Amino acid sequence: MPTLVLVMILATAAFSYWSAARAAAERAEALGRDACRAAGVQWLDQTVHATGLRLRRQDTGRLGWERSFRFDYSLDGLDRHVGRMVLHGDRLVSFSGPLSPAPARLN
Template identity: 35%
Template sequence: MELLLIIILVAISVSWLTTMRARDRARIAVARLCKQYQLQLLDQTVALAGMKIARNPRGGLTLRRLFRFDYSEDGVTRKNGSIWMKGEQPEMITIERSEGDTIEWLSGTPKT
């Protein structure tokens, strides 16, 4: 019984640590994209909005996490964006701009 409790606590701790690392990497990726497009990342943070199980490139299981963030084009108007992380790697960032175009960054190159 105690061993099961220890295993559960270790699993929760590992999950929490990997989520915090993924959040930090998501924030860095979003900040870079905002800088590239001259946007302001508001609150300098991203927030976990959801998780699901996915396959990693080697075929193993990993968590796919959705983080949401707020940004501004003009320093006044608050807009929403999202970033999907597969494991601890950025998979896709989506930002809608006032010009009507959507920026999607897909594992390597931004697409408008």
């Protein structure tokens, strides 16, 4: 009986980790897609790739996962550039990638 309980606890922990990782990847996809749309560039491959994972303290002092992602975009369809972002939980803490076009000058 104790073995069954231990297996159930481990399965629940694994599912929770997988679910949180999937939610973070979906959030990163939305952020990358929106950034590319705002900058007027093409978002390539329609996905993000997880590149890093580490434990880090949240503002509340509790430990949480910080996940790094990369994505590719193109300015004109012929080139390829790499964008990167870091999510701490579901909060974006770092982003490098396409920039929005400069606002028009008002005369």
